[in-house]
Amino acid sequence: MKTAYLYVRVSTDEQKRKGYSLPEQEDRLLKYCKYNNIEVKGIYREDFSAKNFNRPEWKSLFTTIKYKSPKEEANILFIKWDRFSRNVEYAYEMIGKLRKYKTTAMAIDQPVDFSVPESTVMLAVYLSVPEAENSRRAQNTANGIRRAKLMGRYTNKAPLGFINLTLLDGKKIITPKQPEAEIIKWVFHQLSKNIHKIEEIRKMATDKGLICSRSHFFRLIRNPVYCGLIPVNISAEEQQMVKGMHEALISESQFYDVQRIITTKRQVTAKADTLKATxxxxxxxxxxxxxxxxxxxxxxxxxxxxxxxxxxxxxxxxxxxxxxxxxxxxxxxxLILSNNAAELFNSILEDQNMKTQKTNYLHERMLAERKLKEEGLTLSQARKLFVARI
Known part of the structure; x- marks a missing residue:
């Protein structure tokens, strides 16, 4: 009597799109085994993607196959080859490994007779179609995300300081989240002053309540989303900035000022400032x-x-x-200043104050003269209009 291990697999997206379910697959496999007089030695149920064989239940099944009796021949049954794998390279590699342990992988809806050399052509078709389907789906998803970004929508998980929201029409947006948003505003304001080191500002932001690791903080201050821009990859080497639909925390000018500071000035002066201070x-x-x-x-x-x-x-x-x-x-x-030196400093300060006051008086006088001239022009125009009406 032949023996077989049943393998049923489904991923969440497949269940939504095609209606796959584990009980349905299991029921069909059991009926197949009963009809063909095959003894079922185990059933392995998987809820995992088939992009590779790094799956918990498959690992358990492969371990069982590995430690079975060397003389025992066994089969692994599944519905279709896309339940086995969606990657041609990994699929052929796994078929070779199973062959070492006298085990054959078989799909009941897409049977392949490995004793016939020409059947390998059909196997290649069965394995390549799921991979092509995965590649097309991934490309369509990437194109959809790119179109959404070009329209100004942020499609990823909201960065720190924002939160993901879904509008009544189903569109997804990001909106500022407090108190993180105000702290990030403060961070960019401090960076634009170019007074403190980046690490000092990070520690001060942490004291204010910003939960952020050191590496995450350095990515945060380089993220253009905070100034209302969304980066879109046009090609492998070209990137375009699109005006986002979300509310910006800082202005574009402040963001680019900060980028200029953190990539040039701070990189050069951080060590020099420490040496000068010490x-x-x-x-x-x-x-x-x-x-x-x-x-x-x-x-x-x-x-x-x-x-x-x-x-x-x-x-x-x-x-x-x-x-x-x-x-x-x-x-x-x-050290204490002598009386003569103190008198000299007082005289210098008085002279400086007099110069400052004189400058202020001259400025106020200039403003008054300008205002009188403007009033005179207004009065002259009023007289002309009055004479013209008479």
Whole structure:
């Protein structure tokens, strides 16, 4: 008596489109086995895509086949070849693996006699049609998504700061979600100032309540969706920006200003700013041994980096930067201006204030003269109109 393992598979989209169901397939296979006097050794039910064989139930079935008796011949029965696979390359590879364990894959609605060489032609047709169908469906889906994007609709999962909504007519849109949207506005505003580092702004945004990883944050600040634009791929190398139907969180000018800052200025100045803040006396200090100007750099320790002012000469002078900076600041606080110097500064400030006041007076005078001239022109036109009516 022949033996067989039954394999039934369905994916969610196939069930919607073609009405496939696991019980229906199972019932047909059982009737086939009963009619042909085939013993059923197991039934494996799968709810998974057939783009590859990385499926839970198939793995379980293949393990059973692998550890069965070497002398035992078995069959795997299914309804059609698209239940087995929708990829020609993987399908032929799996048929070869099953053959090693004396097992044959068979479709009851599309039978193939492997003992006849010409039957491999029909097998190729049965396997290639599902793959072509999958490719066409994927292409149609991609074209539909592209058309929707060209119309200004965002078709993917809403980015952070937005939420997906479906309108009464069935169209899907994204709309700002609070408080994330306000925090993202604040992030772009801070980035446009070019004062803080990106990582500092990310940490401040996290403190405000933005839940976002470091890598996600760097993608977020480069996403044009926040300024109302949707990127559409025209080709593999060309991309077009389309005005979206959704509400923008920031202006386009602010977005592109931020892109210019994060791709140029910050990339160059981040390390330099740290060095300037730590070694602000560099260029003013003189080595006590060789009279050369001291430079500054970090020395790597076991747990952290330590800042030092040092000499490039052979004297190898090294001074702890933190200690020297504190001593310098303490000395500055001990300095007191003399009375003559304080009077001089007061005189300079008074002169500066007088110049500022004089500039303000001249500006106000110019505005008054301009207003008088405009009023005079208005009065002259009124007189002309009055005379013309008489």
């Amino acid at each position: 070694f602000f006396l560099r260029g003013f200090l003189i080595c006590p041994h060789c009279n050369q100007k001291l430079s500054g750099s970090f020395s790597k320790g076991n747990t952290k980096k330590y800042p030092y002012y040092h000499c490039h000469g052979r004297c190898k002078t090294r001074i702890n930067a933190i200690l020297l900076n504190e001593c310098y600041q303490n000395k500055l606080q001990e």
